[in-house]
Amino acid sequence: MDTPLFIVWQDNYDIDCPILNEQHKGIVSTINSLHYFIQQGHELTFLKPTIDLSKLYMGFHFVTEQGILSKTPYPGLDDDSAQRKQLFSEFKLVSQNACVHRDPDLLMSFLKHWWIKHLTEEHKVFDPYLKNQQKIHHHTSRHR
Structure with a gap:
């Protein structure tokens, strides 16, 4: 039985940071797996491990993202952090x-x-801040 993907990855989702792209694809894959299991008739309570995996994956993704952005002049880091905490609270409640x-x-x-x-x-x-960070990282790693 062929169940369509819930979220189809599109090239315009890619950004100039390979590790974040891979993490994004992993999260989308986890969401699609959850959707697949639901389509197969599994109860959400049965899927708690998959839901927990989604939370963990998103958690370390946001830590990675913040770590990368903290090395840039990106001005919205504190606001993003507060927004993510709010989203995680909503995710738990939902x-x-x-x-x-x-x-x-x-x-x-x-x-x-x-x-x-x-x-x-x-x-x-x-x-744009990630693009600039990639240029700086590429430039400094070539001169070592």
């Missing part, structure tokens, strides 16, 4: 509500909206 109410669409809609926004809007704000 996950719990989706399990209690047996409504996987609640969780999947939240995840899709969050990640598409992260990939298409949030990265547009700080991608």
Whole structure:
């Protein structure tokens, strides 16, 4: 049985930072796996390990992203950090509500909206700083 992907990766999601691209693809893959299991009829409570994996993956992704951005002159680092904490709180609440109410669409809609926004809007704000950081890193590593 061929189940369509919930989020289809698009080339315009790529940014000038290979590790972040790989992490983004991994998170999208985890969300797609969760969607697949739901389509196969699994209950959300059964999928708690996959939901937990999503939370962990997103957590270390944001730590990676912040670490990279902290080495740039990006001015929105503190605001982004506060926003991510808020999003994680929402993710936890939505996950719990989706399990209690047996409504996987609640969780999947939240995840899709969050990640598409992260990939298409949030990265547009700080991608120029990542591009500059990549140029600096490439320049200094060539001269060692």
